[in-house]
Amino acid sequence: MRIRNFCIIAHIDHGKSTLADRILEFTKTSGYDQSKPQMLDSMDLERERGITIRSKTVKIDYHSKDGNDYILNLIDTPGHVDFSYEVSRALIASEGAVLLVDASQGVEAQTLANTLTAKKHNLVIIPAINKIDLPTADIAGAEMQIMEILDIAEDVVKLSAKSGIGIVDVLEAIVQRIPPPVGDVNADLKAVVFDSYYDSYRGVVIYVRVFNGSIKPGMKIVFLSNNKIYEVLETGVISLKMIPTESLSGGEVGYIVANIKDIHDVKIGDTLSEVGKTQEKVLSEWLESKPFVFAGIFPISPAGYDELRLALEKLRLTDASLIYKNVSSSALGPGFHCGFLGSLHLEIVKERLEREFNANILITSPNVNYKLKLKNGSPMIEMDNPAKFPPYFEIEYIEEPYVKATIVTPTEFASNVVELCKGNRGKVLEIRQLEAFKSVMTFELPLAEIIVGFYDMLKSVSKGYASFDYEHIGYKQGDLMKLDVLINSEVVDAFSYIVHTQNIEKVANRLIEKLRSTIPRQMFQIPLQVKADNRIVARDDIRALRKDVTAKCYGGDISRKRKLLERQKEGKKKMKQFGRVEIPQETFLALLKIQD
Amino acid sequence: MKSLYIHIPFCKKKCHYCDFTSFSGREALMPEYIDALEREIYLLTTNHYPLTTVFIGGGTPSILSPQQLRRLLNIIKNNFDLTNLKEMTFEANPESLDREKLSILQELFSEAIRLSIGLQCFDNKYLKDLGRIHSSEEFLDKYTQARMLGINNINIDLIYGLPGQGLAQWQNTLQKTVALKPEHISAYCLTPAKGTMFDYNNVSVDENIASDMYKFTSEYLPANGYGHYEISNFALSGRECVHNKIYWGNKEYIGIGASAVSYINGVRSKNVADLGAYLKDAGKKSLVEESESLDEESKLGETVMLGLRMRRGIELTQQIESKYTDIITKYKNDGFLEIADNRMFLTQKALFVSNTILADFV
Numbered sequence: 001m002r003i004r005n006f007c008i009i010a011h012i013d014h015g016k017s018t019l020a021d022r023i024l025e026f027t028k029t030s031g032y033d034q035s036k037p038q039m040l041d042s043m044d045l046e047r048e049r050g051i052t053i054r055s056k057t058v059k060i061d062y063h064s065k066d067g068n069d070y071i072l073n074l075i076d077t078p079g080h081v082d083f084s085y086e087v088s089r090a091l092i093a094s095e096g097a098v099l100l101v102d103a104s105q106g107v108e109a110q111t112l113a114n115t116l117t118a119k120k121h122n123l124v125i126i127p128a129i130n131k132i133d134l135p136t137a138d139i140a141g142a143e144m145q146i147m148e149i150l151d152i153a154e155d156v157v158k159l160s161a162k163s164g165i166g167i168v169d170v171l172e173a174i175v176q177r178i179p180p181p182v183g184d185v186n187a188d189l190k191a192v193v194f195d196s197y198y199d200s201y202r203g204v205v206i207y208v209r210v211f212n213g214s215i216k217p218g219m220k221i222v223f224l225s226n227n228k229i230y231e232v233l234e235t236g237v238i239s240l241k242m243i244p245t246e247s248l249s250g251g252e253v254g255y256i257v258a259n260i261k262d263i264h265d266v267k268i269g270d271t272l273s274e275v276g277k278t279q280e281k282v283l284s285e286w287l288e289s290k291p292f293v294f295a296g297i298f299p300i301s302p303a304g305y306d307e308l309r310l311a312l313e314k315l316r317l318t319d320a321s322l323i324y325k326n327v328s329s330s331a332l333g334p335g336f337h338c339g340f341l342g343s344l345h346l347e348i349v350k351e352r353l354e355r356e357f358n359a360n361i362l363i364t365s366p367n368v369n370y371k372l373k374l375k376n377g378s379p380m381i382e383m384d385n386p387a388k389f390p391p392y393f394e395i396e397y398i399e400e401p402y403v404k405a406t407i408v409t410p411t412e413f414a415s416n417v418v419e420l421c422k423g424n425r426g427k428v429l430e431i432r433q434l435e436a437f438k439s440v441m442t443f444e445l446p447l448a449e450i451i452v453g454f455y456d457m458l459k460s461v462s463k464g465y466a467s468f469d470y471e472h473i474g475y476k477q478g479d480l481m482k483l484d485v486l487i488n489s490e491v492v493d494a495f496s497y498i499v500h501t502q503n504i505e506k507v508a509n510r511l512i513e514k515l516r517s518t519i520p521r522q523m524f525q526i527p528l529q530v531k532a533d534n535r536i537v538a539r540d541d542i543r544a545l546r547k548d549v550t551a552k553c554y555g556g557d558i559s560r561k562r563k564l565l566e567r568q569k570e571g572k573k574k575m576k577q578f579g580r581v582e583i584p585q586e587t588f589l590a591l592l593k594i595q596d
Numbered sequence: 597m598k599s600l601y602i603h604i605p606f607c608k609k610k611c612h613y614c615d616f617t618s619f620s621g622r623e624a625l626m627p628e629y630i631d632a633l634e635r636e637i638y639l640l641t642t643n644h645y646p647l648t649t650v651f652i653g654g655g656t657p658s659i660l661s662p663q664q665l666r667r668l669l670n671i672i673k674n675n676f677d678l679t680n681l682k683e684m685t686f687e688a689n690p691e692s693l694d695r696e697k698l699s700i701l702q703e704l705f706s707e708a709i710r711l712s713i714g715l716q717c718f719d720n721k722y723l724k725d726l727g728r729i730h731s732s733e734e735f736l737d738k739y740t741q742a743r744m745l746g747i748n749n750i751n752i753d754l755i756y757g758l759p760g761q762g763l764a765q766w767q768n769t770l771q772k773t774v775a776l777k778p779e780h781i782s783a784y785c786l787t788p789a790k791g792t793m794f795d796y797n798n799v800s801v802d803e804n805i806a807s808d809m810y811k812f813t814s815e816y817l818p819a820n821g822y823g824h825y826e827i828s829n830f831a832l833s834g835r836e837c838v839h840n841k842i843y844w845g846n847k848e849y850i851g852i853g854a855s856a857v858s859y860i861n862g863v864r865s866k867n868v869a870d871l872g873a874y875l876k877d878a879g880k881k882s883l884v885e886e887s888e889s890l891d892e893e894s895k896l897g898e899t900v901m902l903g904l905r906m907r908r909g910i911e912l913t914q915q916i917e918s919k920y921t922d923i924i925t926k927y928k929n930d931g932f933l934e935i936a937d938n939r940m941f942l943t944q945k946a947l948f949v950s951n952t953i954l955a956d957f958v
Contacts, residue, residue, distance in 0.1 A: 523930060523949060546807040548951040551784040551828050553905060555601055555843050556616075556857040559864055559888055562898055568955035 002068055003251045004178045005209065007075040007090040009118060010100035011108035011467060015130040019100060019161040019170070020058075020074060026167045027060045027072075029239055057093075057195070057207055057253060059237040064175045065168075072174060073253040075194070088117060089268050092283065093194040093209035093253055096124035096178030098170060099152070103129050103137035106438060107145040108467035109408045115150045126173045128157040133165060148434050149408075181211075183250025188277040189213035189221070191248075196266040198317040204260035207238075208272060209253050211282055216247035220275040221258065225267045229275055230258035263320050291323050291339025292401065292472065293346055293451050294384040296364035296494055297353070298335030300576055300585070304360055305334050311357035312336060315349065322349055329387060331492040331578050332362065337385050340366075343451050362576060364494045365591040368448045371399040371475055387493035389482045392533040399475040401447040404429065406440065407458070409466035414439040416461035424449035425478075425500060445470075446478060448498065453593060483537070485511055486529040487519075488581050495591060499532075507594065508538035514590040519583055521545040526581055598645050599842045600676065602633065602668070603853030604654040605871065608691065612727035612793035613755065613786060617855035617869045618655040626664055628875055629854075634671045635879020636852050645850070646677040649839035651685045658688035662696045669704045683838040685710040685751075690730040693738045698745050710837070711742055712751040712780075718769040722758050727793060739776060749835060751780035756813070757806035758786055759799055766809045767816070774820045779835035783813050784828050810948050826906050827947050844906050846899040863889045897958040904954060909941025916940070923956045 010016040023029075060072040075090040091097070097118045101107055118125055127150070129142045139158060146152050157173050159166025183190075195207035208215070215221065219232045234257040236244040248254040260266060273279040299308045316322050322345075327337040340346040346366055353359040369384040373396040380399075383389060405426070409417050411433055418428060418441070426445040433439050450470065458466050478500060485495035499507045508530035515528050519542055526542040553561050575582040606626055607618045650672060660668065672678075684705045688697075690713065701709050717723055718732045742750060752773055756766045773781060785806050788794035814824050822830035826844060829837065842849055851858040855869035865887035868874050877883055890898070896915065903910030910916070912935060917924070924940070927933035932946035932953055946953055 523932065523952060545949050545952065547785070547801075547803040547810075548949045549785065549827060549947065550951060551787055553827075553843070553902065554840060555849055555851060555859070556855070556866070558843065558857075558859075558898060558902065559866075562894065562901060562958055565901060565951065565955040565958040568951060569958060572955065 002070045002175075003073065003181055004070055004096070004174050005073045005075065005094045005181055005251075005253055006096045006098060006174050006178055007094045008098045008100055009090075009111075009114035010130075011102070011105070011110040011114075014100050014102040014105065014108070014111070015161045016076075016100055019098070019130065019159070019167075020076060022161045022164055022167050023060065023072075023074065023171065024058065024240070026164070026171070027062050029058065029060050057238050059239045059243075059253070062171055062175070065172060066175070070175055072171070075253065088121075089194045091118060091121040091123060092192050092269060093207075094123060095181055096126060096174065098126045098128050098157075098174065099146075099150070100128050100130050101142050101146060103131045103139050103142050103158075104134055106138070106142045107149045107408060109406045109469035110467065112149060112406060112408065112440065113469040113471075115152070124178050125152055125154065126157060126170075126177055127152050127154055128159060128170060128173075130159055130161055132158045133160040133163050145434070145438060149438070149440055181251030183210065184212045185214060185250040187212040187250070189215055189219070189272065189274040190278075190280060190282060191215060191272040192282045193223075193266060193268055193270045193272065195268065196263060196320070198263050202234075202257045202259075204258075204263050204266055205242075206256050206258070206260070206266055207253070208248065208256055210248050210250050212250050213274070213277075214247045214249035215256065215272070215274075221256075221272050222275050222279070223265065223267070223270050224273060224279055224281055225270045226265060228265050230260055233257045233259055263317055266320070268320075291321070291341060292368060292447060293340045293342055293366045294337060294369065295340070295346055295366040296327060296329065296332070296335055296337050296362075296385070296387075297324070297350075298329065298332040298362045298364075298494070298576075300360040300362055300574060302333045307357070308336070308353075308359050308361060311353055311359050312338075314357070315352060319349070321345065327385065327387075329494045331490075332364075332494045332576060339384065360574070362494075362585060362588045363592060364588065365497060365594055366451055367498055368401050368446075368451065370480070370498065373397050373399075386482055386496040386498045389496070389498070392481060397477050398480045400478045400480060402473050402476050403445055403447050403450065403470040404473045405443045405445050405450065405468060405470040407443065407466055407468050408438060408440050409462050411437050411439045413462035413466060414441065417441060417458065417466055420457055420461050421445060424454060444473070446476075446500075447472070481532050483508055483511065484531040485515070486527075486531060487515065487583070488526050488579055489529075490579055491531075492578060492583075497594070504532050504537055508532065510594055511591070512538045512540045514594065515587060516540050516542060518587040518590045519581070522580075522582060524580070598647055599649040599839055599847070599849040600645075600647050600651070600672070601839075601849060601851045601853075601856055602650070602652045602672075603851065603856040604652060604657040604660065605629075605854045606659050607654065607656045608659060608689075609727065609729050610793075612725070612797075613788065614727075615789035615792050616655065619871055622871065623659065625871065625875065626660060629871075630660075630664055630668055630671070632875050632878035633668065633852055636883065637671060637675050639879050640850070640852070641675045644675065644677045646679065647681055649683045649685075649842065650681065651687075651839040653685075653687045656689045656692060657686055658692040658697060660697075662694075662700055665697055666700050666704070669700065673704065681705075681708050683710050683749075684708040685712055685837065685839055687712045687714070688738075689714050689728075690735040690738045693742075695741055695745070698742055698747065702745055702747060709747055710749040710751065710780075711747050712753065712782075713739060713742075714753045715773070716753060716755045717758070718772045719765060722761060722765070725758060725760075726755065736776075739778075748779070750778045751782060751837070752776070752778045754781065754783045755786050756783060756809045757801040761805075763805065763808050763812065767812060770813065770816055774817070774822075780829070780831045780837060781817060781822055782829050783817075785810065807948050814944060814947070824907055827950065841906070844902045846895070846902050862895065863887055900957040901954045904940075904942050904950065904957070907941060909939045912938050912940040920957060927953055927956075 008016045057075045062070045062072050064070055075093050127146045129139055132139055143156055157169045190212040191208040191210040193206050193208055196204050199205050215235055217232050217234055222229045234244050235248045236242050237254040269283050271281045299305050312324055321341050324336040324338040328334050350363055353361055367386055371380045372383050373380050374394055375396045407417055421443045426443040429442040429444055431441045458468055480498055481501050483497045483499055484491050511530050512528050521542055525544045528540050529536050530538040550561055575584045605618045606623055607620045609620050715735045716726055720731050786801050788799045817830040818824050824830050825836050848859050854871055854874040857866045865884045867883040868885040934941055934943055
């Protein structure tokens with residue numbers, strides 16, 4: 001069996017999904033459907049947003065020019081920085097990677113980040129320039145950037161996935177340059193989990209790369225991370241559809257069904273062994289997705305709490321990165337405090353709750369996790385919910401998470417980018433100006449400053465050209481303070497906001513503006529205030545409603561009028577009752593985008 | 597006992613705020629339209645319904661020629677039992693009202709006649725802005741003629757909250773209106789409804805000025821003897837519009853003509869609005885374009901929604917009290933709702949924000 005295990009890594013929009021589509025089409029992989037572009041993006045959300053959220057895998061049969069038949073296992077990778085930890089998943093299972101670079105865009109931040117990860121995993125990298133037939137293509141420039149920025153000297157494959165140019169060259173490069181997997185089929189089982197998902201009928205389906213030995217139905221397997229034992233019910237390969245096989249052997253990539261009910265038993269990067277046989281880890285540690293962004297999710301009406309709990313439970317089965325715990329807000333009642341990989345992950349969870357579970361929810365403004373040293377001498381505490389922050393006078397100091405951000409931009413926008421980062425409390429670590437008119441910059445930034453709106457602002461200061469990737473680098477002390485929002489003289493804990501002291505007024509005024517512009521006028525005047533350490537730092541009023549009347553209502557108007565009022569009532573139902581004040585969803589959405 | 601509404605969907609020119617069914621330039625069809633009305637009535641009333649009120653509205657009913665008007669009134673007289681008729685309202689615009697038409701009304705309906713004249717405003721500039729084709733002088737002339745012919749129940753329709761109109765201008769219109777001593781005054785806040793010229797031109801009503809105007813109106817008119825009996829309606833004692841109170845009391849009524857709405861046996865149905873379809877089908881087959889059978893809950897919601905438009909409010913039945921306990925308490929505590937003598941009614945300050953309140957009851 002001639003096997004090649006590979007993945008495609010690329011910056012978002014550089015054509016990864018289109019190349020995957022073309023490869024499937026060219027190799028006539030069964031089940032390929034031309035009417036559905038981006039075949040590997042199976043969630044509606046993924047197709048709509050043009051990004052891959054979850055990685056998938058597909059087995060491809062390829063007859064090479066060298067006369068041999070090969071099995072190519074394409075392991076797809078996600079394309080957004082929030083999910084960059086998932087890129088590592090695909091790399092565990094591959095021997096090589098096609099590094100795709102857009103001919104007009106050149107090397108971007110995620111190209112760089114993914115290349116570094118691939119190199120760390122000792123993957124063979126096949127550089128490839130895509131979209132070579134676009135009028136704006138700068139093939140020579142892209143080649144130079146691959147050399148200069150990525151330090152890759154290998155031959156570059158040139159293609160246009162969209163037009164089907166150079167697909168054979170990519171396939172031949174995979175066959176020729178990527179080594180076949182090595183493994184001893186006769187040794188004891190050693191396989192690595194690189195992905196998993198929850199299937200409501202079969203339980204958790206895990207994707208594995210077998211290194212040694214083989215795995216077959218009936219075998220008892222053990223996860224080395226937690227010593228949980230399961231019996232294999234089915235093995236198979238994925239060729240867009242799942243195709244059961246008698247076994248999976250060393251070098252192969254496929255799936256296992258083993259009646260696993262809890263997806264949290266399955267850790268990416270974990271090693272699978274056979275019970276009673278040699279147990280040796282492939283990787284020294286498994287990858288755990290850690291939440292970095294937190295927000296409260298509340299049902300709009302308290303009656304929706306149980307439904308929301310069930311929806312989150314179900315979502316958690318399919319999304320191992322989502323964590324949540326019960327929380328009770330004095331303003332919003334019972335709900336859930338949730339942890340996400342990043343703000344895109346938050347948005348995806350929100351949309352899935354609304355679309356797949358019809359949940360009527362409110363999401364509070366996202367925040368990061370803080371470490372607090374209190375004056376009472378107790379050990380540091382972690383705090384991921386601003387509503388629960390102790391009073392200012394009790395706090396000795398606060399630490400907040402930082403990231404190292406890599407930004408790649410055309411040099412003409414470099415100074416804008418530096419300004420933007422400095423404005424967000426960033427510190428320049430390194431600026432590399434390249435001959436290719438591109439600058440590669442690294443910054444140290446507080447995570448809190450980039451979770452909301454930063455990416456949009458980066459795009460706007462660079463006419464859309466700058467790209468961005470980041471990695472977490474730990475905690476640092478910061479001069480932070482909690483802002484309390486008071487509506488009608490009562491604190492709305494769900495709106496509490498942690499802010500750097502230098503930004504108190506700016507943020508307080510924005511909070512007021514967002515509230516004033518989204519809370520509809522009501523039958524009485526509503527005072528709005530923002531307090532920092534017991535000092536009012538911003539205030540305004542929502543004036544009382546003066547006119548909401550149907551002047552004329554006669555015989556012909558009655559049905560229409562009743563329907564109008566019914567609609568008005570429906571609108572009221574969608575608002576959160578807070579004391580006497582009705583707060584609409586728009587307010588919560590506006591506060592999610594407090595940076596705008 | 598029933599109430600009858602007859603719709604006359606013809607106008608010389610459509611006003612900029614009007615969202616009723618009316619057509620201009622189709623006056624040649626008026627004789628045919630009266631034929632169709634007769635057919636519709638004939639099919640409906642083989643057994644001579646007894647009527648308590650009739651309301652001929654539009655459009656512009658006064659656009660009918662004297663002969664057409666006489667014919668229409670005779671059709672009503674010949675097909676219904678009018679022994680107990682209390683009120684026969686006829687809507688008119690100054691430009692098409694004349695001595696001859698007034699005499700015909702007086703001759704055929706005498707004491708029951710209630711004339712409703714669309715004035716809207718005393719300032720000719722604003723009349724033009726509204727798309728009206730008469731002057732305030734022309735109105736005064738026709739009003740005086742009606743009085744001289746002995747018509748003793750007259751309503752004047754007014755509109756406030758016009759673009760650019762200040763409180764003083766509105767006060768002036770009200771003062772001049774009161775000086776004429778009409779029996780009834782309807783004062784409507786301008787509503788740029790969908791599909792109207794005002795909506796097309798994105799006209800909006802200044803909320804603060806409009807509510808100041810409303811406040812003044814609801815103090816000034818009562819001070820001059822006009823009881824404030826509905827959100828937009830004021831009348832001298834005993835001169836409230838009987839027909840309109842049928843609507844607000846959520847009672848049944850029959851509507852005849854293109855786009856007219858009927859409410860009979862818990863079913864609200866609307867006639868076809870298309871003039872051609874109406875002319876073709878009247879008296880031959882069902883004219884109903886849309887209908888809705890109201891369940892008990894919708895009926896109750898409508899009863900509250902309509903009844904609270906009137907200052908006397910609604911009877912606070914056990915059903916209403918138990919169904920809306922929380923809402924009633926909330927608005928009572930905030931001073932928007934009052935309960936007295938087993939009746940529930942909106943307070944003065946609630947009227948101009950009444951939709952917010954009524955929405956909780958539907």
